[in-house]
Amino acid sequence: MSFMTTPLKYEFFIHGLIAASLVGGVCGLIGVYIVLRRMSYIGHGLSHAVFGGAVVSTVMKWNFYLGAGLWGFFSVLLINYVAGKKKIGADAAIGVVTTASFAVGVAIISQYRRFTKNFEAALFGNILGVTSEDLWMITIVALVSALLIGIFYRQLLFTTFDAEVARIYGVPVGWTESLFSLILAAVIIVSMQVMGVTMIAAAIVIPAVVARLITDSFNKIVFLSVLIGIFCGIFGMYLSFHLNVSSGATIVLVGAAIFLITYLIQLLKERTVLPKEGTLPAPLDSVPTHQHPHEHAGFFHVHEHSNHEEDPSETE
Amino acid sequence: MAVNQSGREKSPESGKSLVSLSNVTCGYHNRVVFQNLSLQIFQRQFAGLVGPSGAGKSTLLKVILGVVPVLSGTVMVSGTQVNGRHPPHIGYVPQIETVDWDFPVTVEQVVAMGLYRQSRRLPWLTREERKRIKDLLEELGIGSYAHRQIKALSGGEQQRVFLARALVGNPELLILDEPTSGVDLKTQHAILHLLGELNRRGVTILITTHDLNAVARHLPWVICFNKQIIAQGDPDEVFTAPVLSRTYDSEMSVIRHGDIILIDDSPKAGLHFKRHQHTPENQGRRGRLK
Incomplete structure (x- = not known):
């Protein structure tokens, strides 16, 4: 019991716990759309791009959220622009833009060594750093994101399923995709403190992948993914506190463990699927039979029949 | 092999024009797919667009759907100019293979x-x-x-x-891209029967297909297309060896027996009839490949 209650004596832990559960939930929510569009790498890329913006805004003494937010927004626009060039795929565009942006951050850090400790937290996540301002930002972003995803449920589902056909049926696909990119950028920025840049992508992808393994229903996937995200956030925070390991790593490790267990269970289910008792076909010689004359396609004849219950659809 | 049914409405031209393309040129990535194309689809028409792969059939559908903008010319659907905008009142069924x-x-x-x-x-x-x-x-x-x-x-x-x-x-207009591909023969006929029934209820239908025999059997109107309209009309009249050979750029044979049209659309027909000579150069090339 002390595992659960001891950390709650510390205000920083309560802050971290609320932040981690909100971040876990909202990452789980947007993760569904990212996984189903097979765009898992965008979370990874964008988090690295935002890191560059975070470093620049700290060095220039700008507001972190404003600086990193604008940087993330322009990174998304740049990715969309470069990906629009047919000779370059979206994956290559993300690779170029986001790694270059990350490199800007690394280059600046190497010039200003005094930031190294703060940026270790930015890379791997640190619960000690969650301030009241961070908590407010996380709460606002999580609520607004959930609200927007709920309001634009139809557009998002249709665009995720088939963007080209959605456009034909009148869905404003470009606008929907831009809105989703903005939500993604905002979620990544507020998640940085708890998750760390390098761990955010996994927090987005793992809950959705686990939920997808469990069910085929879209609505259930959304619900389960959010729940798994929240659980990983809370349990990961406790592990982080007790093991003195960075919060981002423990949250992702909890998620990875859940994924592994779910995957193994699914694998076992697939291997052990056997017909229920009574549905196995009986050996042919044990089936009671009878003979009666009848007609097929104009031919009158007699042959052996099993004594099973007559199927009314049969027209013999 | 196909049986052409008689007693269908032969000409749709008594109806009002629902889709109208005038001198349309279209292309992407600095490559023209078709140019100066003019085509009308009339209300209550049930038309099949046939042609080889790469003929521009799907691009033509996308022009009507407003997905691909035209370089010149005008596209009108239900009296409204389309060009890159998505016209309302169109139902679209994509190729089954493109669905996730x-x-x-x-x-x-x-x-x-x-x-x-x-x-x-x-x-x-x-x-x-x-x-x-x-x-x-x-x-x-x-x-x-x-x-x-x-x-x-x-x-x-x-x-x-x-x-x-x-x-x-x-929708006023139903567009289907290859509705008969990827399904078995029985389902193919069931789908085309269903489309025929919808057409009788007043829906204008345009489909693309590779199945010429299904077109001959079920559709009252066919458009042979290969970057331009080669011929259009009742399959009874349009499906002739010269028209199909020109459309597919390959020799095709059509056998008629009373009301019955049989189209040998197997690939070997084209290869079988294709005349080529072994010149010393291509024999030499063959030798090098060995």
């Missing part, structure tokens, strides 16, 4: 997508929307599948789901 069958959606969710334009954009389906979907699914014979995942259905049932999505918004 692993995507976790139910039949009802897919069909509801077709109601987007008319919906109030609410996140949930209203009672009227649910009823409209249910009634349509029942009419198409898949009423009990509303809450099933699309991947759990057979090929014919899946095609009906996408047909339902296209029909649920009461």
Whole structure:
């Protein structure tokens, strides 16, 4: 019991716990759309791009959220622009833009060594750093994101399923995709403190992948993914506190463990699927039979029949 | 091999023009797909667009759907100029191969997508929307599948789901890209019968297909297309060896016996009839390949 209650004596832990559960939930929510569009790498890329913006805004003494937010927004626009060039795929565009942006951050850090400790937290996540301002930002972003995803449920589902056909049926696909990119950028920025840049992508992808393994229903996937995200956030925070390991790593490790267990269970289910008792076909010689004359396609004849219950659809 | 039925409405030109392309030139990536194309699709017409792969059939559909903008010329659908905008009142069924069958959606969710334009954009389906979907699914014979995942259905049932999505918004024009590909022969005929029935109820239909015999059997109007319109009209009149050979750029044979048209559209026909000579150069090239 002390595992659960001891950390709650510390205000920083309560802050971290609320932040981690909100971040876990909202990452789980947007993760569904990212996984189903097979765009898992965008979370990874964008988090690295935002890191560059975070470093620049700290060095220039700008507001972190404003600086990193604008940087993330322009990174998304740049990715969309470069990906629009047919000779370059979206994956290559993300690779170029986001790694270059990350490199800007690394280059600046190497010039200003005094930031190294703060940026270790930015890379791997640190619960000690969650301030009241961070908590407010996380709460606002999580609520607004959930609200927007709920309001634009139809557009998002249709665009995720088939963007080209959605456009034909009148869905404003470009606008929907831009809105989703903005939500993604905002979620990544507020998640940085708890998750760390390098761990955010996994927090987005793992809950959705686990939920997808469990069910085929879209609505259930959304619900389960959010729940798994929240659980990983809370349990990961406790592990982080007790093991003195960075919060981002423990949250992702909890998620990875859940994924592994779910995957193994699914694998076992697939291997052990056997017909229920009574549905196995009986050996042919044990089936009671009878003979009666009848007609097929104009031919009158007699042959052996099993004594099973007559199927009314049969027209013999 | 096909049997052409008699007694169908031969000419659609008594109707009003629903789709009109005038001198349309279209292309992408600095490559012209077709130029100066003029075509009319009339109300209540049931037309099949046939031609080889790369002829520009799908691009032509996308021009009408407003997905591909034209370089010059005008495209009108229901009296409204299209050019890159998506005209309302069109139902579209994409090629079955382009659908992500692993995507976790139910039949009802897919069909509801077709109601987007008319919906109030609410996140949930209203009672009227649910009823409209249910009634349509029942009419198409898949009423009990509303809450099933699309991947759990057979090929014919899946095609009906996408047909339902296209029909649920009461379109004036139904466009289907290869509705007979990827399904078995029985399903092919069932789909074309269903389309014929919808056409009799007043829906204008344009399909692309590679199945010439199915066109000859089920469709009253055919457009032979290969970057330009080679011929159009009743398959009885249009499906001749010279027209098909020009359309497919390969020798094709058509056998007629009374009302029956038989088209030998197997690839070997083209190869079999293709004349080529072994010159010393190509024999030499063959030798080098060995």
